[in-house]
Amino acid sequence: MPLAKTLKQRRQQLAKHLDTPVLLWSGQATPRNFPANTHPFRPSSHFLYFAGLPLENAVIHLADGHLTLFMDEATPAEALWHGPSPTRSELAHQIGAGKALPLEDLKYFIHDQVATLKVQDSVTTQQQEQLLGRSLPIAKQVQDQDLALLKAIVQLRICHDDYALAEIRRAARVSVTAHKTGMATTVLGKNLTEAHIRAAMEQVIMANGMTCAYNSIVTVHGEVLHNNHYHHPLGEHDLVLADVGAETDTGWASDITRTWPTSGKFSSTQRDLYDVVLAAHDACIAAAKPGVEYRELHLLACRTLTTGLVDLGILVGQPDDLVEQDAHALFFPHGVGHLLGLDVHDMEDLGDLAGYALGRQRSDRFGLGFLRLDRPLQSGMAVTIEPGFYQVPGILADQGNQERYATMVNWERLAAFADVRGIRIEDDVLITDNGCEVLTAELPTAVSKIEHLVN
Numbered sequence: 001m002p003l004a005k006t007l008k009q010r011r012q013q014l015a016k017h018l019d020t021p022v023l024l025w026s027g028q029a030t031p032r033n034f035p036a037n038t039h040p041f042r043p044s045s046h047f048l049y050f051a052g053l054p055l056e057n058a059v060i061h062l063a064d065g066h067l068t069l070f071m072d073e074a075t076p077a078e079a080l081w082h083g084p085s086p087t088r089s090e091l092a093h094q095i096g097a098g099k100a101l102p103l104e105d106l107k108y109f110i111h112d113q114v115a116t117l118k119v120q121d122s123v124t125t126q127q128q129e130q131l132l133g134r135s136l137p138i139a140k141q142v143q144d145q146d147l148a149l150l151k152a153i154v155q156l157r158i159c160h161d162d163y164a165l166a167e168i169r170r171a172a173r174v175s176v177t178a179h180k181t182g183m184a185t186t187v188l189g190k191n192l193t194e195a196h197i198r199a200a201m202e203q204v205i206m207a208n209g210m211t212c213a214y215n216s217i218v219t220v221h222g223e224v225l226h227n228n229h230y231h232h233p234l235g236e237h238d239l240v241l242a243d244v245g246a247e248t249d250t251g252w253a254s255d256i257t258r259t260w261p262t263s264g265k266f267s268s269t270q271r272d273l274y275d276v277v278l279a280a281h282d283a284c285i286a287a288a289k290p291g292v293e294y295r296e297l298h299l300l301a302c303r304t305l306t307t308g309l310v311d312l313g314i315l316v317g318q319p320d321d322l323v324e325q326d327a328h329a330l331f332f333p334h335g336v337g338h339l340l341g342l343d344v345h346d347m348e349d350l351g352d353l354a355g356y357a358l359g360r361q362r363s364d365r366f367g368l369g370f371l372r373l374d375r376p377l378q379s380g381m382a383v384t385i386e387p388g389f390y391q392v393p394g395i396l397a398d399q400g401n402q403e404r405y406a407t408m409v410n411w412e413r414l415a416a417f418a419d420v421r422g423i424r425i426e427d428d429v430l431i432t433d434n435g436c437e438v439l440t441a442e443l444p445t446a447v448s449k450i451e452h453l454v455n
């Protein structure tokens with residue numbers, strides 16, 4: 001479906017949920033040290049959802065299904081430095097805006113009932129606040145009409161339309177190629193570091209005209225959950241954990257993790273634990289369908305992991321009891337995944353308003369507190385499934401944990417698995433009418449296939 005038609009449908013849907021006018025700002029690039037040297041610009045996802053194009057310093061007005069675009073034409077100086085750009089009315093035509101006006105005219109559209117959401121950059125937020133004459137607090141504390149807008153946006157963005165899905169698929173395809181390239185680039189004996197693997201993977205993303213949906217994690221220290229350092233050499237017995245995902249030029253994300261041996265061959269201990277994580281991954285995917293609580297998938301992953309760890313002699317006890325005691329969280333301290341869409345953790349700028357169904361709150365349990373999604377699955381939702389196993393020193397060496405789990409962990413047996421620091425297997429999953437579709441299925445998960453790709 002063409003962009004303008006999709007955007008029209010989204011506006012019409014919004015109008016069904018909301019009867020106040022809406023202004024959404026795209027935001028602007030933040031300078032690094034002088035105005036012309038900026039951090040990469042990424043528009044607000046709420047703006048992108050209704051405006052479709054990554055326009056900088058633009059605003060849209062939505063009312064009763066109608067769209068107005070506010071933007072200034074490029075100045076001669078901008079044209080000189082950045083080359084020609086489409087005019088405001090050309091852009092308005094592309095996105096189906098009925099009117100195209102300069103930013104100065106925004107003041108005629110301001111009144112008490114206008115709803116908005118705060119953007120990421122502080123300069124634009126100040127402009128929003130000044131124009132609206134009110135402060136824009138974080139999502140949890142927004143005032144009435146903004147809360148209504150926020151809830152309407154969650155309703156719309158939580159399940160994807162065909163255009164969004166085509167974009168997510170496009171991002172997923174490029175991410176799959178990036179991961180295959182990362183595996184193929186992994187060679188011992190050439191003094192490679194994590195940075196070489198990262199570069200090979202991100203090269204694929206850049207060459208496809210995309211950007212990374214988040215800071216890549218490419219590390220032989222998978223136990224550092226968000227490791228953004230890339231200096232370690234590839235050791236002979238290491239596992240590489242690569243969490244790398246592409247984002248399309250219209251902002252739609254993908255999010256994949258694979259873990260592979262630098263040598264091309266998992267050791268027996270690495271393979272044993274890899275297969276435990278894979279069993280949890282596969283169990284969640286087999287169970288994912290409309291109506292199933294995502295929290296239940298998380299608990300299924302916890303039980304499957306725990307069963308595998310009991311079978312390997314690392315945990316001691318009944319898997320259900322161990323999960324009740326949060327023993328799984330010693331090795332799997334995060335949630336099994338999250339919503340995926342225009343953001344990699346979709347709509348987490350709204351706190352838990354998107355991730356948690358109305359009336360639900362985060363648990364403070366060690367094994368549930370990092371669950372980012374607690375809703376029944378619906379057809380059209382895209383989620384990640386990403387169980388893992390990690391030996392995080394901060395968790396395992398913690399005295400409180402050592403005392404609490406003294407009899408539940410066979411610490412001696414665990415020591416035999418020292419060549420596993422971190423394993424995660426992450427795929428992007430679309431919930432369909434009858435079950436689910438793995439959007440990243442082209443990238444294998446089985447040990448033999450991973451070894452084949454590395455070799």
Ligand code: GLY
Pocket residue numbers: 214243255338344386426
């Ligand atoms: N790439 C971040 C995550 O998997 O949640």
Ligand code: MN
Pocket residue numbers: 255337338384386426
């Ligand atoms: Mn993820």
Ligand code: MN
Pocket residue numbers: 243244255256257426
């Ligand atoms: Mn990820």
